[in-house]
Amino acid sequence: MNIVLLDPRQTTNEVWSISAQRQVQHLHTHVGVQVGDSLKVGIRGGKRYLTEVVDVSEQRIQVKALYEEAVPKKLPVTLIVALPRPKVLRRLIMDSVTLGVEKIILLHSYRVDKSYWQTPFLQQLDQYVTLGLEQAGDTIAPEIQLYKRFKPFVEDVLPSLISADCPAYVAHPYTDQVMPHAIQHPCSIVIGPEGGFIPYEIDLLEKNGCQARHLGNRIIRTETVIAYVLGRLFSAG
């Protein structure tokens, strides 16, 4: 936790109260927070401040804003990823948010087990987003969309995300073209499930404007490839 994220409703008075158990406990246990300390606090969906701690109790920490700080910029990318195994979902969302992905789309695919769509973890996405924002020092949640059917998404939604200035790349081992690097424009990036997309899916993606690009001849897990490809694509900054 590198900032404490508060709801806008918690910041209407001059003194703001941090009262969520998770946050208070972290500040006591890991930061050892005391009156007079400075603390980075973000308002969800809004600005970020350096604050001063004015009161500390077991259940509540109170702060006053000192001055505004810059919120880190997002990466201009829509990450479209086949719904992973539930236990990978938390890390995938948290990492994507930490790295600054602007929009995340979770998509069905042939090799996605249908039971994954029933996981209670899908009800906790907002919690993973909060953890990712607090890690990065960010305040703006990415948009997250779920598409439980592959074909309608690829045929009806994906084309609207693609333009001459904003291409879409699907990471795919069986192509001659290598994934670009240090691009200076927005894009969408499509990442398949464990075992990859099936040929029919790659065909449909390509027919609808997506460009297949390989990442070398190592096979990388979904949750690892996201950071790897984002580091590659947005290395111009």
Add this chain to the structure above:
Amino acid sequence: MNIVLLDPRQTTNEVWSISAQRQVQHLHTHVGVQVGDSLKVGIRGGKRYLTEVVDVSEQRIQVKALYEEAVPKKLPVTLIVALPRPKVLRRLIMDSVTLGVEKIILLHSYRVDKSYWQTPFLQQLDQYVTLGLEQAGDTIAPEIQLYKRFKPFVEDVLPSLISADCPAYVAHPYTDQVMPHAIQHPCSIVIGPEGGFIPYEIDLLEKNGCQARHLGNRIIRTETVIAYVLGRLFSAG
């Protein structure tokens, strides 16, 4: 598991036996392996083959080599990383191996809890390496070294890893210089612990030839930053 890794001693006859419970179980449960199937098999420290399955039983799967396949190339990088929390260690080693890191150095640092050096997980590094190699389709284990003292490593060992053709970069938020991308030469990359290196450590690293480079103003977890920075540095390929 994208290849089955065997010990050279298991491949002295014409027919090779896969008998490790973990591997056999994976091939039965996830691959549904049958006689006549082709199977990618690597010899640890050696070559990689496409093989044909010639016998299948509950406890053992037997294969015969058909032809040799290319082993993926390593990234020419030494990853020097502050020893992470035990539960992160497995993922960190596995991801680094999957991505092709040539040499991994686990290092002590002021913000590394001394108890981390007592974790039984440090006895299982070889197992994590195997998982990373089987994920990537690689056969060559990276060298792994452990240094329990920061200063002697930085003063006595680090300089020998650095040359005009092989710089060392430390990821550090408080510098004007940005991490390079798409480099065409080998390098070392130094990654700090949770909370970062302390100023004394950054000073000592810089005095001994390491260049501090930032990765933007997001704070990224150790286990995520490794894939991110490798994607950035080695995007020329």
